[in-house]
Amino acid sequence: MIDTGDVRLAVYVSGPREAPPLVLVHGYPDSAAVWEPLRAQLERHYRVIAYDVRGAGASQAPARRAGYRLERLAADLAAVADATCAGRPFHLVGHDWGSIQSWEAVTSAAFEGRIASFTSISGPCLDHAALGLRGSRGTSPGQHAARPFASGLRQMLKSWYIFVFHLPLLPELAWRCGMARGWSLWLRVSEHVRGERDPAQLRNGINGLNLYRANFIDRLFHPRARRAHAPVQFIVPLRDRYVGPALSLGLEKWLGDYTRETIDAGHWVVLRDPVDIAAKIDRFAARCAPRGRPDDVSAFAASA
Numbered sequence: 544m545i546d547t548g549d550v551r552l553a554v555y556v557s558g559p560r561e562a563p564p565l566v567l568v569h570g571y572p573d574s575a576a577v578w579e580p581l582r583a584q585l586e587r588h589y590r591v592i593a594y595d596v597r598g599a600g601a602s603q604a605p606a607r608r609a610g611y612r613l614e615r616l617a618a619d620l621a622a623v624a625d626a627t628c629a630g631r632p633f634h635l636v637g638h639d640w641g642s643i644q645s646w647e648a649v650t651s652a653a654f655e656g657r658i659a660s661f662t663s664i665s666g667p668c669l670d671h672a673a674l675g676l677r678g679s680r681g682t683s684p685g686q687h688a689a690r691p692f693a694s695g696l697r698q699m700l701k702s703w704y705i706f707v708f709h710l711p712l713l714p715e716l717a718w719r720c721g722m723a724r725g726w727s728l729w730l731r732v733s734e735h736v737r738g739e740r741d742p743a744q745l746r747n748g749i750n751g752l753n754l755y756r757a758n759f760i761d762r763l764f765h766p767r768a769r770r771a772h773a774p775v776q777f778i779v780p781l782r783d784r785y786v787g788p789a790l791s792l793g794l795e796k797w798l799g800d801y802t803r804e805t806i807d808a809g810h811w812v813v814l815r816d817p818v819d820i821a822a823k824i825d826r827f828a829a830r831c832a833p834r835g836r837p838d839d840v841s842a843f844a845a846s847a
Contacts, residue, residue: 545594547622549610553601554594556627558586563659563832564628565824567593568620570639570666571755572726572748574600576741577638581813584821589634589828592627594619596641598750600743611757613669616644617651624657632659634828635773638813639785640754642666650769650797658773660831662824665783665810667790669758671797673766675790701787708755718748733784736814769797776802776827778820783810802827 545552555575565585567578575593582591597611597619598604605611624633635658637645646668648654649661708714722729723745730736741747775798777791791803804823808815 545622545626547597547619549615550597550603550605550619552594552597552603552619552623554592554623554627556590556592557582558588558590560590562588562590563828564624564631564633565589565591565828566620566624566628566633566635567591568635568637568641568645569593569596569599570637570641570643571751572599572744573639574741574743574747576600576739577811577813579739580817581821581824584817585824588825590627592623592633594623595743596644598753599747600741604746604750608753608757611753613644613647613758613762617647617654620645620648621654632657632833634658634660634662634824634831636662636664636824637666638664639666639810640751643669644754646670646769646771649771649773649775652772655772659833660774660776660828661771662776662778662827663791664778664813664820665780665786667786668769668797669762670766670769671794672790673763674768675793676763677766701785704785705755705759708752709760714752715749718745723748730811730814734809734811734815736809736811738811738814771798771801774801774827774831776804776823778812778823779803779805780808780810780812781805782808785810 545554553575567575567581569575569577574595578593582593585591595602596616605615635645635649637643642663643666645661645663649658650668726744726748727738727740730738779788779791781788788805794801806812806816806819813820
C-alpha cells in the first residue's frame with residue numbers, strides 16, 4: 544500500500560528486481576486484475592508494476608469528485624513510481640482510462656526523463672481529442688491530414704455512454720441493479736473474452752464515474768496544448784466499439800514521430816490477445832530503452 548497524501552493505493556509488483564520497470568495503468572470499470580494475463584507474459588523480463596487506481600479495487604477513494612482530476616491521477620503515478628522504480632526511468636502502458644490519465648504525465652514537464660516509453664491502448668489524450676474536434680491538430684506537409692468533422696461525428700456516436708455517465712443517479716442505479724453482476728457476461732458477449740469476475744466490480748463502476756465527471760467537460764471546453772516528452776506507441780484495436788481509430792491519427796504536432804500498431808480486435812484486447820500485446824509492448828520498450836541499460840535489446844527476442 545502506498546500513501547499518496549489523500550488516499551492509499553494498492554500496488555502489485557512482480558518480476559526480477561533488477562529488470563527494467565514497466566508500469567501498467569488500468570481503465571474503467573476495471574481494477575489492476577485486468578492486467579493478469581499480460582503480467583504473466585511480461586514479468587519474466589520486466590519488473591512489472593500495476594496498481595488499483597484511486598476508487599478501484601483495493602485502493603481508497605477520495606472524499607470529493609475533485610480528487611479524480613487528471614493532475615491527482617498523475618500524482619498517483621508519480622507516487623507509485625517513486626516507491627517501486629528505484630529512481631530508474633520506467634516504461635508506461637495504459638488501457639482505456641489508464642491511458643487517458645497517463646497522458647497527463649507523458650505531457651507534463653515534471654515527468655520528463657522519468658518515462659522511457661508510453662504505450663497507449665484505447666485511451667486518447669483528452670486535450671488532443673478536444674483540439675481535434677476544433678480542427679486544431681495540425682499536420683506537417685506529407686503527414687496524415689485529420690478530418691475533424693467526419694471523425695469527430697463518428698467518435699461522438701461511439702461515445703454515447705460518456706453523456707449517460709454525466710447524468711445524476713441513473714448510472715449508479717444501473718450498476719447497483721445488475722450491471723456489476725452481469726459485467727463479465729457482457730465482456731463474453733460483446734468482446735468474446737473470458738475475464739475473471741472482479742469482486743470489486745460494483746465499487747469500480749460507481750467510483751469510476753467520477754473520472755468522467757471530473758474531467759471530460761472541463762477538457763472539452765478548455766483543451767490545453769500538450770506535447771509529449773516520451774516516445775509514444777498506439778496499439779489500435781480496429782473493432783473498438785468505444786474509441787475510434789481516428790483518435791490516434793494526425794497527432795504529429797503534439798507527439799513528433801510516433802508508432803501506431805493496428806490489431807483486429809475489440810476494446811478489451813488486453814484480455815483477448817495478451818501474447819500479441821505483450822510482444823508489441825516489448826518491441827517498443829526495447830527500441831526506447833535508455834542507452835546503456837540492459838533493456839536495450841528486446842527481452843522476448845533475447846530469450847527466443
